[in-house]
Amino acid sequence: AKLQGRGQCKFYSPEINAQLQERLALENELHGALDRGEMVVFYQPLIDLDSGKLTALEALVRWQHPTRGLVSPAKFIPIAEANGMIINLGEWVLQTACAQNRAWQLAGFPPIRISVNLSARQFEQPDLVQVVERILQETELEPSYLELEVTESFLMNDIDNSVKILKELRNIGLWVALDDFGTGYSSLNYLKRFPLDMLKIDRSFVNDVTSNSDSAAVTDAIIALAKSLRLNITAEGVETKEQLDYLQNRGCNEGQGFYFCRPVPADTISNMLEKDARL
Ligand code: C2E
Ligand code: CA
Ligand code: CA
Ligand code: CA
Numbered sequence: 001a002k003l004q005g006r007g008q009c010k011f012y013s014p015e016i017n018a019q020l021q022e023r024l025a026l027e028n029e030l031h032g033a034l035d036r037g038e039m040v041v042f043y044q045p046l047i048d049l050d051s052g053k054l055t056a057l058e059a060l061v062r063w064q065h066p067t068r069g070l071v072s073p074a075k076f077i078p079i080a081e082a083n084g085m086i087i088n089l090g091e092w093v094l095q096t097a098c099a100q101n102r103a104w105q106l107a108g109f110p111p112i113r114i115s116v117n118l119s120a121r122q123f124e125q126p127d128l129v130q131v132v133e134r135i136l137q138e139t140e141l142e143p144s145y146l147e148l149e150v151t152e153s154f155l156m157n158d159i160d161n162s163v164k165i166l167k168e169l170r171n172i173g174l175w176v177a178l179d180d181f182g183t184g185y186s187s188l189n190y191l192k193r194f195p196l197d198m199l200k201i202d203r204s205f206v207n208d209v210t211s212n213s214d215s216a217a218v219t220d221a222i223i224a225l226a227k228s229l230r231l232n233i234t235a236e237g238v239e240t241k242e243q244l245d246y247l248q249n250r251g252c253n254e255g256q257g258f259y260f261c262r263p264v265p266a267d268t269i270s271n272m273l274e275k276d277a278r279l
Helices: 014-030 073-083 086-106 120-124 128-139 152-172 203-207 213-228 241-249 266-278
Strands: 039-048 054-065 069-071 113-117 146-151 175-181 198-201 232-235
Touching: 014 073, 039 086, 039 113, 039 266, 054 073, 054 086, 054 266, 069 073, 073 086, 086 113, 086 120, 086 128, 086 266, 113 175, 120 152, 128 146, 128 152, 146 152, 152 175, 198 203, 198 213, 203 213, 203 241, 213 232, 213 241
Parallel strands: 054 113, 113 146, 146 175, 175 198, 198 232
Antiparallel strands: 039 054, 054 069
């Protein structure tokens, strides 16, 4: 950056410029993407580490772009967060995931939880609880088969209000999980105030739990903390047998990661459930 008159800063780095252009292009194309039917929900299994059974699925949105191919949510969710599109998109994901879960139940598969990510912007909507209730009614999904994932960073914005909303959500009868645990403020003082059902250990710790003693120590501490608060504990990003063994030994309840299964389209899950049912 080069200093201009009156202390203003002008960026001319070609790299930054290219990134900005890319972001602007994506933002433009994102408008109407939902209406054009370009969004798809993938599902990733959560495995019970005692029984080895699939107990839940996390809904993860993808953008099936006409020329760019499958665009990762890491690329477009931040844009949708910034311009408010996440509110409609998030509601659509919730609706799609609940309807899909109900469809699997009606097809006769053993009932499982479906877990949906909530964004900060959705959490700030005064009608969030009503929206969730309406979608559960419309899709005829029992609330106990829905889990919502929230993150510490946005719960901490307004703690009293967050506690109130979490209480209302849990009163519906659904489950609330704290996602990416260990990466946020980790104010243990507040953690006990939040009405939660599960903690998800961030994959940055799980990734090198068998190679880095700091990550192992953090993981152990999180598991111990979850147990003392009587929270269910899920490890994200399980990629190897060694990681799985470690987590199993420490009494972690559920695992999610490429070792078990990548996020896949609903059809692929249907085939897996069908095979399971025939066993
Ligand atoms: P997240 O909620 O932490 O979701 C888990 C991410 O970890 C997913 O990335 C998943 O594909 C990835 N993952 C799972 N297992 C492994 C593993 O073993 N190794 C590695 N390296 N990665 C693994 P994905 O699908 O790209 O999503 C990225 C993020 O985008 C999510 O992180 C979530 O914050 C956001 N996101 C995705 N879908 C939605 C949505 O519908 N609404 C909102 N608000 N955010 C979403
Ligand atoms: Ca998540
Ligand atoms: Ca996560
Ligand atoms: Ca994450």
